[in-house]
Amino acid sequence: MAAHAGGLKADAEDGPDMAAHAGGLMTDPAVxxxxxxxxxxxxxxxxxxxxxxxxxxxxxxxxxxxxxxxTLLRALAGLDRDVTGSGAVRVPRxxxxxxxxxxxxxxxxxxxxxxxxxxxxxxxxxxxxxxxEVGLEGREQAxxxxxxxGEQQRVALARSLVSEPQLLLADEPFGALDALTRIxxxxxxxxxxxxxRPAVLLVTHDVDEAVTLxxxxxxxDDGRIAIDQRIDRGQSxxxxxxxxxxxxxxxx
Amino acid sequence: MSLLSPHRRRLxxxxxxxxxxALGPVLLLAIWSVASALGWLDPRTLSAPWTVVTTxxxxxxxxxxxxxxxxxxxxxxxxxxxxxxxGTVLALISGLSRWGEAILDGPIQIKRAIPSLALIxxxxxxxxIGEGMKVTTITLGVFVPVYIHTHNxxxxxxxxxxxxxxxxxxxTGTFLRRIVLPGALPGFLLGLxxxxxxxxxxxxxxxxxxxxxxxxxxxxxxxxYGQTDIIxxxxxxxxxxxxxxxxxxxxxxxxxxxxxxxxxx
Ligand SMILES: Nc1ncnc2c1ncn2[C@@H]1O[C@H](COP(=O)(O)OP(=O)(O)OP(=O)(O)O)[C@@H](O)[C@H]1O
Ligand SMILES: [Mg+2]
Numbered sequence: 001m002a003a004h005a006g007g008l009k010a011d012a013e014d015g016p017d018m019a020a021h022a023g024g025l026m027t028d029p030a031v032x033x034x035x036x037x038x039x040x041x042x043x044x045x046x047x048x049x050x051x052x053x054x055x056x057x058x059x060x061x062x063x064x065x066x067x068x069x070x071t072l073l074r075a076l077a078g079l080d081r082d083v084t085g086s087g088a089v090r091v092p093r094x095x096x097x098x099x100x101x102x103x104x105x106x107x108x109x110x111x112x113x114x115x116x117x118x119x120x121x122x123x124x125x126x127x128x129x130x131x132x133e134v135g136l137e138g139r140e141q142a143x144x145x146x147x148x149x150g151e152q153q154r155v156a157l158a159r160s161l162v163s164e165p166q167l168l169l170a171d172e173p174f175g176a177l178d179a180l181t182r183i184x185x186x187x188x189x190x191x192x193x194x195x196x197r198p199a200v201l202l203v204t205h206d207v208d209e210a211v212t213l214x215x216x217x218x219x220x221d222d223g224r225i226a227i228d229q230r231i232d233r234g235q236s237x238x239x240x241x242x243x244x245x246x247x248x249x250x251x252x
Numbered sequence: 253m254s255l256l257s258p259h260r261r262r263l264x265x266x267x268x269x270x271x272x273x274a275l276g277p278v279l280l281l282a283i284w285s286v287a288s289a290l291g292w293l294d295p296r297t298l299s300a301p302w303t304v305v306t307t308x309x310x311x312x313x314x315x316x317x318x319x320x321x322x323x324x325x326x327x328x329x330x331x332x333x334x335x336x337x338x339g340t341v342l343a344l345i346s347g348l349s350r351w352g353e354a355i356l357d358g359p360i361q362i363k364r365a366i367p368s369l370a371l372i373x374x375x376x377x378x379x380x381i382g383e384g385m386k387v388t389t390i391t392l393g394v395f396v397p398v399y400i401h402t403h404n405x406x407x408x409x410x411x412x413x414x415x416x417x418x419x420x421x422x423x424t425g426t427f428l429r430r431i432v433l434p435g436a437l438p439g440f441l442l443g444l445x446x447x448x449x450x451x452x453x454x455x456x457x458x459x460x461x462x463x464x465x466x467x468x469x470x471x472x473x474x475x476x477y478g479q480t481d482i483i484x485x486x487x488x489x490x491x492x493x494x495x496x497x498x499x500x501x502x503x504x505x506x507x508x509x510x511x512x513x514x515x516x517x
Binding site for chain 1 (some may be wrong): 412413415416418419420421422426430431434435437509510511512
């Protein structure tokens with residue numbers, strides 16, 4: 001495990017010795033966030049937030065626009081800049097980010113995009129396998145521009161899973177896709193996560209998406225986790241949906 | 253109801269005309285030939301196209317053309333080489349570090365405001381009138397556009413790609429090779445096109461001042477003897493060289509930037 005808080009290292013209360021024994025304890029959570037605060041200027045976005053995500057757990061994060069979902073995700077990914085704050089963040093060293101836009105390098109071919117972060121002689125081989133997993137076999141040498149939006153997002157998914165991360169952070173990865181492609185992507189994501197078992201934090205606007213995919217749904221409000229609801233597969237999706245919508249203050 | 257899609261007006265310039273680029277020059281040549289044949293053009297003003305062709309033959313036969321062309325190409329080539337190398341390195345330094353930018357960008361912007369050719373008197377005082385001065389003048393004209401456009405290209409790389417590189421924990425080498433350099437390539441190649449033009453331009457000027465060889469010298473000598481045919485040979489030569497080198501850069505551009513689909517394609 002590695003602990004970081006981007007440029008705010010001084011505030012993170014971690015010991016480097018954590019790295020030594022964390023691997024041995026499988027019961028250790030994948031993500032542990034304690035007292036995380038983030039703000040831009042005078043505006044506080046995250047306020048003393050606590051969060052724990054277990055190994056292999058799929059967590060969806062809901063919240064109003066501007067509630068700080070992306071800010072939280074960026075803090076976990078160690079990508080925060082121009083931000084003030086404090087708190088301890090522990091995340092696995094191997095984590096991947098899926099951005100809202102596919103964020104493929106337009107000047108590199110699809111395969112190169114997938115293996116961008118890989119090292120070693122078998123990178124190309126692993127990249128091909130990852131592309132096959134997302135159903136893009138044979139498109140290795142295409143330019144990203146030549147792919148449809150859904151295909152680009154699948155390449156991004158392949159890129160994020162090819163490194164076998166212990167934690168997958170996804171910020172509304174399907175926001176720009178049409179409803180049908182979205183449903184296909186849900187199936188794909190669930191399948192891939194079942195196979196690779198990373199812990200997942202998926203930011204979404206879509207309550208249905210959250211309920212279908214996640215083991216646990218969080219709602220971020222007022223800088224904290226306001227709702228933390230386990231999704232019980234025995235219970236109907238509608239029931240979860242309604243209780244979440246009610247909690248969000250939207251009449252179902 | 254028709255099954256055909258309604259006719260939509262295309263907003264791009266449309267299909268390219270085959271050999272379209274040659275149309276204008278051929279037309280110009282035709283007008284020139286007709287004017288000379290009908291005697292509208294005094295040979296002392298402008299020689300006829302066929303005189304220019306025979307003169308070219310004579311110049312090649314006695315070896316003057318090749319010798320002068322070789323020395324001119326060498327000057328332009330060396331100046332281009334040094335200028336491109338210097339411009340690229342400076343752009344990388346200034347594009348990748350804030351300190352580099354703070355130190356380098358100002359002076360280069362000032363240099364940009366001073367035409368390289370205006371520096372010739374000073375360069376002659378410092379370097380004499382030999383090859384060093386000539387190549388330096390060309391280098392000075394070349395490095396500025398390469399710097400400006402490469403730097404612009406570097407600065408224009410979307411910060412989202414930088415963030416991607418950070419999230420993938422790319423090593424500096426990989427980051428430069430996969431993101432920075434390809435991202436700046438379109439800018440660099442644009443700068444190179446300006447650079448090539450500048451190289452020939454500077455060449456013309458340095459060869460007509462205090463020179464004893466090169467195409468410019470050959471033309472200067474012809475002026476003293478009133479040989480418009482030789483002057484035209486020189487002009488055509490400059491034109492052909494300029495076109496060829498620009499064409500070469502464009503070819504590289506097309507090859508290197510296949511990932512980009514632009515309006516002109
Ligand atoms: N770089 C920044 N500078 C200043 N303010 C920022 C910056 N980034 C985010 N904010 C502010 O922080 C708040 C939270 O932003 P964030 O992007 O985390 O929201 P979000 O929950 O992801 O919203 P959305 O669902 O619309 O993506 C917003 O009010 C936003 O204006
Ligand atoms: Mg967001």
